[in-house]
Amino acid sequence: MSERKSDPDREDSERAFFGRRKGHKLRQHQAELIDHLLPRLALAIDRAAPADAREIFAPAADDLRLEIGFGGGEHLAAEAQTFATTGFIGCEPYVNGMAKILAQIEAAEIGNIRLFAGDAAELLAWLPEASLSRIDLIHPDPWPKRRHWKRRFVQDRTIAAMARVLKAGGEFRFVCDIDDYCAWTLSHLSRSQDFVWLAERADDFRLPWAGYTMTRYGRKATREGRKAAYLRFRRV
């Protein structure tokens, strides 16, 4: 996997990925999974997507969902096992996260996950219009400093990109324990004509939705005394 060189000519506002691609050295079996299992499950976004994106899976999936920045993959693996006829695309540039989901796919013989080891903005651009029923963004990198807000994944252009690939009635779900990023997301989504926020009462965003699988960053937030918000937006 190649390391992206930073390009000083590209403005923050043009890019969606600023995190790490590599962490600690992979164990031998993890490296083998990256070398041998990932190529079988990786989406080839240098080729055109199938017109019916459900045919990414064979046989075609009933429905398609995407999780952006799945980290350790706890939520993605659990959802894929619960909804066995749905096809899941997991997007994560961090190679150690990729190794973790591959280990779960291998151990539980999960057949309905495909992977993209890069920037979700590139994946969104590749996917056909109205191809997904749901996009999950769970504890995205918060970029708390004002001068880094442009690095947050939620921006007008990524909201438009998500709106393009979601079906009418599809959902964008956002989980975050940083109040300022929740407010940022609410204000950006509320000025988009393409989404409506689904909360009717406080518990609709204070509590996780039914069946939610807590992630590593969710547990870290709880340990450190921060409460997460669970925001659901419907594509109109």
Ligand SMILES: C[S@@+](CC[C@H](N)C(=O)[O-])C[C@H]1O[C@@H](n2cnc3c(N)ncnc32)[C@H](O)[C@@H]1O
């Ligand atoms: C704070 S971690 C959260 C991981 C996981 N969702 C969790 O809750 O434990 C954010 C993750 O988003 C990934 N990420 C950051 N920018 C991304 C982008 N543009 N496309 C896809 N993933 C991205 C990072 O590599 C990182 O693993």
